[in-house]
Every structure is written in structure tokens, then in C-alpha cells.
Amino acid sequence: MLRLTLPLVTVIAGFCAAAGCFAGVLCGRAVLMEGAGAGQNLNVSAEAWLLICGSVLIASFILCLGRRPRWCLVALVVAPGFFASTLCRYPQPGGDDLSISSGSLTLVCRVERVDARGRLYVHPETECDGPSGSILVYLPRSLSEDPPPLQGTVLRIRGPARALLKRTRHRERSPPGGGRSRDWELRLYEMGVYTKIYCRRLEILELPASPGLPADPFTASRQAIVAGHRANLDGDLGDLLSSIVLGDRTVRLSPEIRETFRVTGLSHLLAASGFNLSILVGAVYFSVSLITRNRLLISVTALAATASFVGLAGASASVVRAAIMVSFLILARLSFRRLHSGAALAATLMVALSLDPLSIVDVGMQLSYAATAVIVGGIGAVDRLATGGDRDKSEADSSESFSIYARLRRWLIDSTAVIVLAQSGVLPLQLFYFERLGLLFLPANLLIEPVVAPLTVAGFVSSTLLLVGAQVERFADGSLSQVVLLSGLFSGLFSILASGLDWLASFLLRYMIALARYLAGLEWATIEVEPVAIQGLVVYYFSLTYFLFCLSRQRQVFLGGIFLLAGLSMLFL
Known part of the structure; x- marks a missing residue:
């Protein structure tokens, strides 16, 4: 009998919500392209209904294994509800558009x-x-x-x-x-x-109300940060640093840089994600905790920092996912509760789809949630396998775990596990959408990862200094001469500090670009593949889910691996 818990029910509800939204988009596009012929529209609608019925049956079967048939109402309500919401919110132009x-x-x-x-x-x-x-x-x-x-x-x-x-x-x-x-x-x-x-x-x-400045304060702040990095660094270095800090949607990166990072499997570094937000929220938590011990004030400040980051980086799929999950984590810490990672991700997905159900077909959203879901589902089992032998050691030998070799070994295992799990989650989507397979994602990410954290921290601090300096100059406009002089001194000091940090970061940026270009220049860096069928994606993800389930229970792992290899072969047939 399956042990039915609230986190598992939340995960199943998230699956049903995604299926309902996707089916709603399929039906909406069928109606939109009504000139394609009734037969084709009927096929698309049949696919949508098959998706809804299949998700409801699968969810109901899993819930019935827990011997709680009443929970099947979750599947019967969530999937059709999100389907109807998506259809109702599908846009249509007016008659005089x-x-x-x-x-x-x-x-x-x-x-x-x-x-x-x-x-x-x-x-x-x-x-x-x-x-x-x-x-x-x-x-x-x-x-x-x-x-x-x-x-x-x-x-x-x-x-x-x-x-x-x-x-x-x-x-x-x-x-x-x-x-x-x-x-x-x-x-x-x-x-x-x-x-x-x-x-x-x-x-x-x-012109806008304030000459030279956008009406949106977040846009003005974003432009000040990007312009400051461009002034401090030459060529593509400034834009690359802005992209690492705020995401590639805030800056115009050169096509050559985008393609180089995409070929080597490093394009996730150019997008704002949970890693960026975790650094910001962690710094805010630490800074505010030095001033006060009031948990409510610390949490409110962290939530405000999260909202500010979303405004600066833009509401992309990865940013919204990270912001909602971080908000759940902050609220859980405030209420002295532990947060289940899988349930938090499923709840985040449902919240995001409630705000914008049409975002289910966004490639960035699919890649972001697929990679995060596989990491959440598999990293715990990998960690137990990696540390299982160390638990049997005596306390006398436990000091060896703090040696440099042990730390390097643990970092290598953890980093490799995260990279492989993330790639296994996004692999079918990459083949399906882009029809290309990168072969150097593992060495590229392992060689880049040591510099990502210090580079991101330096970029955040430098961006903060540039933003504060720009705000000081703006505040001094139209003020007394003494205020203008004092603000000029502070603004100059902030600019010097930001320039110094950007100069230090330039060495790491040059290393990243040189490594990415070298790996992308290899003949076997990427291969072209045939288009992947929808059936192959479905079989692969079911096989991957079963493998992660076996891995988490540490039972029938070999059988799960065989199923995973069979699903992987379906992507190339």
C-alpha cells in the first residue's frame, strides 16, 4: 500500500494542473487556427481531451493506491479547473483591432x-x-x-x-x-x-515624464546597472556580467556569446534563477539579523528583497519560480516549519499557472521546472548513497571527512549529481525543441562552477554600488550646492568601488568566455538529431520518474535503470 501524505497529494495536484493548462492551450490554439480545417482541429482537441483524461486516470490510480478514494476528487477538480481557466483566459482580439x-x-x-x-x-x-x-x-x-x-x-x-x-x-x-x-x-x-x-x-x-529616464523605476534601475557595467568593462564582458546578475532578458548579449554558451550547456548561467536569488536573500538575512533579532522584520525584509529582484530581473519563468519558492521558504522559517521540496515546487507551479496559465507552453518555464523537479527528486537519494559508507565509521575516523581530499571528493560528487540530474530532466525538451544534443555539458559545468559563486557575489555587490550611486546623483538634482558636492563625493566613491569589483570580475569573465569558446569550437561538441516524437517524451519521463522512485527507496534500482535506458532509447528512435 502506498503511504499517502499531503506533500505527495500536492505533487499530484501540480501534475494535474500542468496537464489541464497544457490541454487548454492546445484547444485554444485549435480554435485560433480554425482555418486549418475541421479535421485538424478535431485531432488537436482529441489530444487535449486525451491529456486531461490520462492525467486524471493516472492521478486517481496513484491516490487509490493509498486507499483513500476521496482524494481522487483532487484529480477530478484540479485538471478540469485549470483547463477551463486556461480556455477562458485565452486572448482574442477585438473586432476593430x-x-x-x-x-x-x-x-x-x-x-x-x-x-x-x-x-x-x-x-x-x-x-x-x-x-x-x-x-x-x-x-x-x-x-x-x-x-x-x-x-x-x-x-x-x-x-x-x-x-x-x-x-x-x-x-x-x-x-x-x-x-x-x-x-x-x-x-x-x-x-x-x-x-x-x-x-x-x-x-x-x-518623451517620458522624466527626460532620459523610464517611467518604471525598476526599468530605470536596471538601465543604470547595465550602463554602469558597460562603462567599467569593455566589449561583451559588461553585458555578460549584467546577464549573470539580472538575466539575459535585461541586456542585449551578442549572438556569438549566446550560441557559445548554448552549445556548451552553460546557457543557464545567462538566466536569472534561484541561485541568484538565494545569494541576495541570504545576504539580506545575514545583514538584517545583525541589526535585529525580530524574525518578522527579517522575513518581511527578505520578502521585499525578493520582490525587488523580480522587478529588476523581470518576471521570467525561472525568476517567478525562484521567487515563489523562496517566499515559501521564508514563511516556513517564520512559522518554524520544515518545507518539503517536492511539495513546494508543485505548489509553486500551481501558483504560477494560476497567475498565467498560458505560460505552460513557455520553453523557459518547461526547462526550469523540469530541471528543478529532477534535482529535487534525485539529489536526496544520491546524497544518501554518497554518505552511506561514512556513517559506519567510528568517531576517531570522522576527522578525515574534513580533509581537503574528502571535501574535494564530496564537492565533485554533489556537483556531478546536480549537473547530470538537471541534464536528464531537460534532455528530451532540448531534443524536442532544438533538435540538437550537447556532449560537453558535464566538463563545461564542472570547470565553470568554481567561479560562478564568487563572480555572482561580486556582480551583485558591484550592481548595488552602481544603483546606489545612481540614486544619490538623482536625489541631488536640483538641491543645494553643498548637497550636490557631498552627493558627488559619495557617487564617485561608489563608482570607484564598483569599478574595482568589475575589474576583478573581468578575469573570471574572460576565463568563462575562453573556456566556452574552446569547448564550443571542438568538432564533437554538439550533434544534430532527428525530431523527437511526443510519445518518446512521455515514455522517457515516466521511465525517469520510476527510476527516481526506485532510487529514493533504494530498491529495484537495477530494474529502474533498465526502464530509464529503454526510455532514453525512445528519444532516438
Whole structure:
């Protein structure tokens, strides 16, 4: 009989929520692409219903093994509930939206945001009778070299407008959330962007309220940090440091750097994640605890730091996951409770899907949760296997565990386990979306990991100094001459300290780039593979789940390994 606990029920509920949201997106896209033909829409809808029914049956079977049939209501309620929520929130343009127009037009609009490639996301200034979505604006090459307009700028643009998605009767279906152009457009559509304009002429009508500064304070702070690192470091070093601290969505990294890190399996270093947030929250906890012992005040300060990091780094999938999990951890510490990692991850997933159910098809979200879930499910068993022999030693020999060799051995085992577990979680998704397999992820991550922590800490401290210096200068504008002089001294001191930290970090950055380029230059660094079928993904993840289950119980591990090899072979058939 399976021992049914609340954490296990939470994990099953998270699985049902993900299945319901994914099925809802499939049905929403089927309705969206109604021009593809009724037969194709019927197939997509059948896939969605099969996904819901399959998840409910699997969850109900596991819950029934615990001899508590009433818990099956969790599966019967969660999956259909998230499915209905996703369908209800699937966006549709209004009847007078610009997406129904074609040809050249002139539009007055306000800049909402600018992405890392310099593309503008704007909203019309003129009110429409129905709901109107945002507009994606491609700037001409003559303007793409210049700094893009700031957030809040009012523009008059002229150019041909096209619907973001063109409904066709015959089209090649690509997997939801993939890295292909079609799926990127679908994801933008689901974010409320219905129209794209190829700008031929651009005129600035109104600057933001504060000249030279965005209306959003987080955007202004982010730009101050990125500009400071660029001023202190030449070339790609400054942008790489900003990306390590705040994520690659905050800075325009060169395509060569992105491709090099992607080939060597180091692209996770360019994205803001739980590691960055854990360093920040740990530093805040330590600093505030030196001032006061009030647990409530310490927790509130840590939660405020978490929210500030989300605002600076952007609400990407990995950042939202890390922020919610850290918030759960802070609340658990405040209430003197232990946090179950698997249940916390499942609850985090349900909270994230409640806020944005369409994010289930985001590639970054899938990679982030898959890697974290496998690490959470397997790292405990690996740790027990690694330390099982040490527990039988006598206290006289226990001092050997503190030797340099023992620490190096333990670090190597832990690092290798985390890297292999994370790669096993994201491997099928990488093959499915990008049709490419990197072979050097293990040596690349092992050689890079010793410098990641000191580099991230130095980047955080330097970014804090740059941000404080920028705020001091902004505060002194329009003040008395004495205040301006004093603020200039403090700002100069902060800039010098930040420059020194960036100079020290530059050696580690050069090492990272040189190592990544060397490994990426090897002929056998990556191989191209055939597209992976959906059935292969399902079989692999079920095999991996069974292997982790056997590994955690330390029973039938050999049988679980055979199932895992069989599932792995399905990815290449």
C-alpha cells in the first residue's frame, strides 16, 4: 500500500494542473487556427481531451493506491479547473483591432517595453471600441543601430501592418512552446500581441515624464546597472556580467556569446534563477539579523528583497519560480516549519499557472521546472548513497571527512549529481525543441562552477554600488550646492568601488568566455538529431520518474535503470 501524505497529494495536484493548462492551450490554439480545417482541429482537441483524461486516470490510480478514494476528487477538480481557466483566459482580439487591417498605416502609440533585440512593443494612443492588443514594431536597419526609444515615449510610426498570425488552411504543426519562429509568434499572441508593423518612418512626439529616464523605476534601475557595467568593462564582458546578475532578458548579449554558451550547456548561467536569488536573500538575512533579532522584520525584509529582484530581473519563468519558492521558504522559517521540496515546487507551479496559465507552453518555464523537479527528486537519494559508507565509521575516523581530499571528493560528487540530474530532466525538451544534443555539458559545468559563486557575489555587490550611486546623483538634482558636492563625493566613491569589483570580475569573465569558446569550437561538441516524437517524451519521463522512485527507496534500482535506458532509447528512435 502506498503511504499517502499531503506533500505527495500536492505533487499530484501540480501534475494535474500542468496537464489541464497544457490541454487548454492546445484547444485554444485549435480554435485560433480554425482555418486549418475541421479535421485538424478535431485531432488537436482529441489530444487535449486525451491529456486531461490520462492525467486524471493516472492521478486517481496513484491516490487509490493509498486507499483513500476521496482524494481522487483532487484529480477530478484540479485538471478540469485549470483547463477551463486556461480556455477562458485565452486572448482574442477585438473586432476593430489593427490585426484585421493590412497595408501601410500611420499610428500614434506609446512604447510599453523594448526587448533585448531592440524590437518595440507599443500600444495605440487612440481608444478603440473593442479590446485592442499590443503591437510589435520592427525598426529599420538605419535605426536599429541607435539606442531604441525609452519606455513611455510617444511615437508616430508609419509602415505596413500585418496580423501577427496568418490563418491558413494547410500548415505544418509545430510543438507548443518550441523555439521556432511560428511558436514564438503564437507565444506573443497569447501575451496579447496581435499585430506587427515594419516601421519605415519614426517620429518622436513626446518623451517620458522624466527626460532620459523610464517611467518604471525598476526599468530605470536596471538601465543604470547595465550602463554602469558597460562603462567599467569593455566589449561583451559588461553585458555578460549584467546577464549573470539580472538575466539575459535585461541586456542585449551578442549572438556569438549566446550560441557559445548554448552549445556548451552553460546557457543557464545567462538566466536569472534561484541561485541568484538565494545569494541576495541570504545576504539580506545575514545583514538584517545583525541589526535585529525580530524574525518578522527579517522575513518581511527578505520578502521585499525578493520582490525587488523580480522587478529588476523581470518576471521570467525561472525568476517567478525562484521567487515563489523562496517566499515559501521564508514563511516556513517564520512559522518554524520544515518545507518539503517536492511539495513546494508543485505548489509553486500551481501558483504560477494560476497567475498565467498560458505560460505552460513557455520553453523557459518547461526547462526550469523540469530541471528543478529532477534535482529535487534525485539529489536526496544520491546524497544518501554518497554518505552511506561514512556513517559506519567510528568517531576517531570522522576527522578525515574534513580533509581537503574528502571535501574535494564530496564537492565533485554533489556537483556531478546536480549537473547530470538537471541534464536528464531537460534532455528530451532540448531534443524536442532544438533538435540538437550537447556532449560537453558535464566538463563545461564542472570547470565553470568554481567561479560562478564568487563572480555572482561580486556582480551583485558591484550592481548595488552602481544603483546606489545612481540614486544619490538623482536625489541631488536640483538641491543645494553643498548637497550636490557631498552627493558627488559619495557617487564617485561608489563608482570607484564598483569599478574595482568589475575589474576583478573581468578575469573570471574572460576565463568563462575562453573556456566556452574552446569547448564550443571542438568538432564533437554538439550533434544534430532527428525530431523527437511526443510519445518518446512521455515514455522517457515516466521511465525517469520510476527510476527516481526506485532510487529514493533504494530498491529495484537495477530494474529502474533498465526502464530509464529503454526510455532514453525512445528519444532516438
